[in-house]
Amino acid sequence: MSQLPKRIIKESQRLISDPVPGITAVPHEDNLRYFQVTIQGPKESPYQDGLFKLELYLPDDYPMVAPKVRFLTKIYHPNIDRLGRICLDVLKKNWSPALQIRTILLSIQALLSAPNPDDPLSNEVAEHWKRDEQDAIATAKEYTKLYATEQ
Amino acid sequence: MGNVPTREEASAGRRASSFSYEHRAMGHRPSHPFSPPSMDGASLRKKMKGKDKDRKEKRRLKEEHAYNLIVRHTENVDGGFLAPYGTYRSNLDYDTNIVRNLIIDRRIAPFYTPLQDFEDDWSDEKLLEILRSLPLHAPLTEDSLALEPEDEDDHRLHSSNGSFRRKDNQKFKQTMAKKTAEWQQEAQRLQDRDRHIAKRSLGAVGNNIALDIPSDDLLLLLYRRASECPICFLYYPQFFNISRCCIQPICTECFVQIKRLDPHPPHDEEGNEQLDTNGEPETLISEPARCPFCASIDFGITYVPPPFRTGINAIPPSEFRSAITTIEELDENAIEDDAPDSSTTTIITESKSKARAKKSYSIDPTVLLDQGRHRRNSLPPNSPSVITTDTIRADWVGKLASAKSKLARRSATASAIHATSLITEEEHISNSQRRALRAARQNDEIHELEERMIEEALRLSLMENRDEVQRRRASAPESRT
Numbered sequence: 120m121s122q123l124p125k126r127i128i129k130e131s132q133r134l135i136s137d138p139v140p141g142i143t144a145v146p147h148e149d150n151l152r153y154f155q156v157t158i159q160g161p162k163e164s165p166y167q168d169g170l171f172k173l174e175l176y177l178p179d180d181y182p183m184v185a186p187k188v189r190f191l192t193k194i195y196h197p198n199i200d201r202l203g204r205i206c207l208d209v210l211k212k213n214w215s216p217a218l219q220i221r222t223i224l225l226s227i228q229a230l231l232s233a234p235n236p237d238d239p240l241s242n243e244v245a246e247h248w249k250r251d252e253q254d255a256i257a258t259a260k261e262y263t264k265l266y267a268t269e270q
Numbered sequence: 271m272g273n274v275p276t277r278e279e280a281s282a283g284r285r286a287s288s289f290s291y292e293h294r295a296m297g298h299r300p301s302h303p304f305s306p307p308s309m310d311g312a313s314l315r316k317k318m319k320g321k322d323k324d325r326k327e328k329r330r331l332k333e334e335h336a337y338n339l340i341v342r343h344t345e346n347v348d349g350g351f352l353a354p355y356g357t358y359r360s361n362l363d364y365d366t367n368i369v370r371n372l373i374i375d376r377r378i379a380p381f382y383t384p385l386q387d388f389e390d391d392w393s394d395e396k397l398l399e400i401l402r403s404l405p406l407h408a409p410l411t412e413d414s415l416a417l418e419p420e421d422e423d424d425h426r427l428h429s430s431n432g433s434f435r436r437k438d439n440q441k442f443k444q445t446m447a448k449k450t451a452e453w454q455q456e457a458q459r460l461q462d463r464d465r466h467i468a469k470r471s472l473g474a475v476g477n478n479i480a481l482d483i484p485s486d487d488l489l490l491l492l493y494r495r496a497s498e499c500p501i502c503f504l505y506y507p508q509f510f511n512i513s514r515c516c517i518q519p520i521c522t523e524c525f526v527q528i529k530r531l532d533p534h535p536p537h538d539e540e541g542n543e544q545l546d547t548n549g550e551p552e553t554l555i556s557e558p559a560r561c562p563f564c565a566s567i568d569f570g571i572t573y574v575p576p577p578f579r580t581g582i583n584a585i586p587p588s589e590f591r592s593a594i595t596t597i598e599e600l601d602e603n604a605i606e607d608d609a610p611d612s613s614t615t616t617i618i619t620e621s622k623s624k625a626r627a628k629k630s631y632s633i634d635p636t637v638l639l640d641q642g643r644h645r646r647n648s649l650p651p652n653s654p655s656v657i658t659t660d661t662i663r664a665d666w667v668g669k670l671a672s673a674k675s676k677l678a679r680r681s682a683t684a685s686a687i688h689a690t691s692l693i694t695e696e697e698h699i700s701n702s703q704r705r706a707l708r709a710a711r712q713n714d715e716i717h718e719l720e721e722r723m724i725e726e727a728l729r730l731s732l733m734e735n736r737d738e739v740q741r742r743r744a745s746a747p748e749s750r751t
Contacts, residue, residue, distance in 0.1 A: 122409070124357065124502070125386050125502070125504055126501075126502055126503040130503075180361070183360075183361060183527050212531075215560070215561075215562040215565065216501045216528070216562045217500060217501060217562040217563050
């Protein structure tokens with residue numbers, strides 16, 4: 120493996136020295152481009168009290184290309200599919216090298232607070248959301264309790 | 271094209287130490303700024319025919335490009351260089367001739383050698399010690415020379431023309447990677463040598479040998495207040511490029527990384543989808559790059575050079591002397607000293623005979639135009655001082671056109687194959703061929719592979735048929751499975 124770019128080293132250090140509330144990101148000891156991430160479900164969202172695990176990978180061309188992020192914990196959300204893939208503009212065409220791991224994780228946290236069923240990745244969930252929002256939220260809460268809460 | 275390497279050109283390696291001032295015209299590609307020193311010319315030249323000529327010219331340009339990406343301490347501008355340090359290994363497909371000229375014209379910041387770490391409270395001695403031992407280029411690790419994954423066709427009995435071409439291209443790439451590493455090593459050796467000379471003759475008057483080793487004054491003035499580039503997080507002298515829209519600093523190495531996305535269909539919500547074979551070629555679009563900081567379209571920068579000049583078209587960096595220790599002081603000083611000449615414009619007239627002024631440093635009045643280093647307002651992309659990402663990658667029009675024609679060709683091929691397969695399905699067609707065709711029709715994503723598979727399958731099955739016939743004629747007893 121080639122030498123780790125200074126930017127990745129500094130980002131990792133700063134994530135530890137100045138952590139984001141409700142978010143942890145720890146690089147894997149064997150591969151410093153691979154991060155194990157947790158995000159706390161935002162308050163007043165169906166994901167409240169849940170702790171969601173994600174994986175984040177910095178490709179070779181990072182920061183010129185976006186990090187790859189995926190939910191590992193099962194989650195009921197119109198913009199996250201069954202494989203945990205996330206539909207978020209800043210992870211794709213609106214990525215900018217001025218963004219960071221920190222800002223991306225904050226965006227994902229914000230996505231949990233504000234699901235967007237009009238730009239869905241998971242059609243079934245999105246339709247559920249549009250048809251009966253209360254019921255969809257109930258399912259999301261159920262999922263949170265079932266999969267994102269330490270028993 | 272007169273592309274035969276002459277003896278003079280063959281010594282291009284040695285020319286590295288003297289920068290050529292001939293090709294200064296902006297935006298104009300010099301006809302022969304560089305000819306490959308020796309590209310096992312004899313064997314190649316013999317083969318050269320029609321189509322090969324194009325390919326050879328392409329390779330010459332590639333080699334020139336690689337050559338231009340070598341950092342040489344003799345090619346310096348205001349304490350920086352004409353080629354990137356090597357923080358990024360890919361996306362270096364910008365027009366190196368344009369960028370080199372823009373740096374020489376002081377219209378974008380030179381590629382300064384970055385500091386990986388920096389502390390404000392470092393002593394001058396410590397800072398100098400670090401700066402004096404910085405390499406010109408990031409270490410070229412083994413993986414930069416790594417071989418590409420093996421061509422699958424290598425395992426085939428018969429190689430297609432395409433396979434030969436790919437193999438040849440891959441070999442060329444490897445040769446270039448090796449050459450690049452050698453060129454950079456040689457450039458480093460020359461800098462080490464000059465650094466050694468400069469160190470030995472420290473304090474001695476009239477050091478005329480190591481002219482390109484910067485003086486302590488220059489290094490300290492540049493790096494004493496180093497600051498972090500917001501994209502690569504490395505430390506540079508404060509002479510940054512500034513985004514035209516939101517006035518954010520960006521180092522040149524990061525700036526040359528930012529470019530248009532590849533041509534893509536409009537309203538592409540997925541963003542990462544490859545070209546769609548079913549798409550209409552004419553609808554492909556290419557959008558200008560956005561500012562990484564504020565997302566404004568048509569990303570561009572301006573640059574205000576330091577109020578002193580060293581290197582190309584100025585005094586040698588070794589002769590730079592200054593009692594001024596910080597950039598802030600320098601700015602104040604410059605404003606007091608020089609009232610801008612009313613007739614000066616941003617075009618800097620160059621003297622072909624590198625006038626080596628004896629004064630300690632010369633302040634260029636033109637730098638005081640453009641509201642000093644601290645522009646407060648944004649500028650439109652067509653402002654004369656703005657360099658956009660398209661300025662340094664002017665080939666986007668061609669890329670869009672070729673993506674369109676590629677897509678058009680591909681859909682034409684696809685329909686042709688479709689038609690052919692319908693006709694020949696009834697006939698004696700080998701299983702492998704039919705499978706390949708069917709697979710190709712279904713497979714929308716791996717276009718390259720698709721074309722290769724069809725080409726290969728068709729050719730192989732023809733071969734197989736012929737072999738079969740021959741074998742039968744020879745009436746060999748063993749049966750094939």
